[in-house]
Amino acid sequence: MEVIYREVEGVCERGCLDKNGVAKTICVRQCVSPSCFRDLYQHDMLEEGEVDVRLNSFKGCFVQRYNKFRT
Template sequence: DVEIREKKNQCYADIESGLWGWQCKGSAIAKENCALRCLSPVCYELIYESDPLEEGEKDLIRSQEYKYCMYKSSLGESLDGVRGSFL
């Protein structure tokens, strides 16, 4: 999705410039968590807030849930049921 990739690249640029604070630049995974929060605060909170990504972690199920959340959010639909929809 070109629009999402462009927005995520802008998030990375903002993180690199220090806009999100030093904690977002501490490691690659810190940067990724901040970029996900930047891209969609509501979806980050729903999917990752209680258990942020850890170094080296690839969570494909939560990644799908996050994308689905962004899709539903862009349509103005309820986010109920997004979590756990890919289990």
């Protein structure tokens, strides 16, 4: 599943080339999974310089929702 996540993330990164720093991270995460982004970040947005301790949870959310739509 990591490979699929990386592929989606790569496509999203190309769509966020005009952004830098935390704005780019937010752009990419919103693109990868708007619903997971909303669940994990909307009420406590990332700030510049913050270590993103929610990344593993975000990836887990992505995998769960991806698998849900595949079955």
